[in-house]
Amino acid sequence: MHSAPGRSYPWVYRMVVGLLRPPLLWFTRRHWSGVENLPSAGGFIAVSNHVTNLDPLTFAHFLVDNDVPVKFLAKKELFKIPFFGRILTMVGHIPVHRGTAKAADSLRDAEAALRGGECVAVFPEGTLTHDPGAWPMRGKTGVARLALATRVPVIPIAQWGAHRIVPRFAEHFATLIPQRVDVVAGPPVDLSDLYDRPIDAAVLRTATDRIMERLTEELAAIRGETPPTRFWDRSVDGDSKATYLAEKAAERAQRAERRTAGVRAAFARARGTLAGLAKRTRP
Secondary structure, eight states: OOOOTTOOOOHHHHHHHHHHHHHHHHHEEEEEEOGGGSOSSSOEEEEEOOOSTTHHHHHHHHHHTTTOOOEEEEEGGGGGSTTHHHHHHHHTOEEEOTTSTTHHHHHHHHHHHHHTTOEEEEOTTSSSOOOTTOOOOOOOTHHHHHHHHHOOOEEEEEEESGGGTSOTTOSSOSOSSOEEEEEEEOOOOOOGGGTTSOOOHHHHHHHHHHHHHHHHHHHHHHHTSOOOSSOOOHHHHOOOHHHHHHHHHHHHHHHHHHHHHHHHHHHHHHHHHHHHHHHHHOO
């Protein structure tokens, strides 16, 4: 890999990439496009939609294999996991301290990385989407604040298909069969009309919604479907995780019931066949 000046690629990063690339190559059938929209030099923000826990790996795979050693803004809790947290730090990922006095430190660290030429990756939704159709939901304004403060390009990178390998809200693999995963990088989001305006709540919301709209457009093109007319907002629309998991549990129970009924029917037919044979063989 030959990364641009300012984009660090330490030995630990190379080691992690070497360990993760083989399983990703096996589990995914990659359909990548829009690589020409990735800046070849200088810092930029890469934003993506978030459907499954596998998304960070497929997101990073697309960037790293196109010579962009991405650095993620990640939940601070991940950095507290023994050994794993140490690896995250050594690789160069940036902890996010939400709702604490250190929250501003995350943005300062990310700004420094961007000004130094790094690519910083962000999931603007902050968590897995709760939209029932798995469309991007209302984004948090941190990515807009970062973009307006640094004025670096914001590249929307939509992805679709990883949920077939690791389902939504799940922590396990659903299949060992390779699945198609589409990743598309779109042109930079134009925020230039907001650069000279005071960075207040209204401007941050405008920039965030613009970023999420572009991301949704790229995803709609992949899926060949029409997205909802408004973003799912957890503060208004609620948390759909419990409903989603309950529906999936009900589907599994129905499948198990059908399998059980099928087995019982097969045994009944077998008993009937054996009984018929027994009658024919009686003297």
